[in-house]
Amino acid sequence: MSYVVIKCGGSIVDSLPDSFYENLVAIQKEGAWKPVIVHGGGPSITNLLDQIDIPTQFVQGLRVTTNQVLEVVEMALSGSVNKQMVQQIAKAGGKAFGWSGVDGGFLKAKPASNVKALGFVGEIHEVETSYVEQLTNLGLIPVISPISMDVNGQKYNINADVAAASIAQALQARLCFISNISGIYNKNQNIVHEATREEIQDMISEKVIIGGMIPKVLSAIDALEKGVPEVAIVNGLEPNNLQQFLEGKAIGTRLYLGKEGMEYVESNR
Ligand SMILES: Nc1ncnc2c1ncn2[C@@H]1O[C@H](COP(=O)(O)OP(=O)(O)O)[C@@H](O)[C@H]1O
């Protein structure tokens, strides 16, 4: 039995059809895969901040996070969005256990190293994988909010793509990003079905990949470099997206380190 980390983006979380959750529960009950959900919720955070007149600022797809913003991020993610997903899974006949990186020190955070002046934005340096093992052994589907804490008890806003990639690395799990687009668009606005690390880097330099797609592809590449066997970005509205991802079917954009890796899906099943 292998883990599959499914990252549900805030762009789609409110629109995921019942069939998405029903398929998820069916995959878990069938027993070949242990699904682990990591969710974002960027739009919910921005809505809450708007309501209290706090401006929103992103740098390279990451939210500039003051103390006040951090509180709102935690309310939105570990509160509303997390419990909404737990509820949807329950309605689909499954049992989900929602928690965040803060709880039990599940995700150990440190300040993000790649982009400066973001405030309390962090990255993960350790994952307590035994929690996932124990919960999944109990037949529960973990639903993880990415907010995390460092050794001194300081909380950090962790981009959900970054958290999902770290968790997938720690579990050596397949990683599926569920978003509101059917994959990565190239400069001609066509979906690319496969992309290598080099192609991704070019698309970032050429500003073809912008905003929230930047942390997604960078963490996807990082995950592949650290041994995650398969990563794809798929649309949450496409039917049977999870099943198709797990079967290695051509869905969304699959990411690879180099051209040679592109044979992986066909040749290793
Ligand atoms: N080259 C690209 N291809 C596809 N989407 C892109 C690209 N560059 C930027 N994006 C944007 O990235 C968004 C997905 O990232 P994000 O909004 O963070 O989604 P999520 O909440 O699902 O993580 C898309 O809706 C799109 O607007």
Ligand SMILES: CC(=O)N[C@@H](CCC(=O)OP(=O)(O)O)C(=O)O
């Ligand atoms: C540091 C950082 O950017 N954190 C994200 C966390 C939520 C998230 O990642 O949500 P999506 O999946 O919808 O993008 C944020 O504050 O928006």
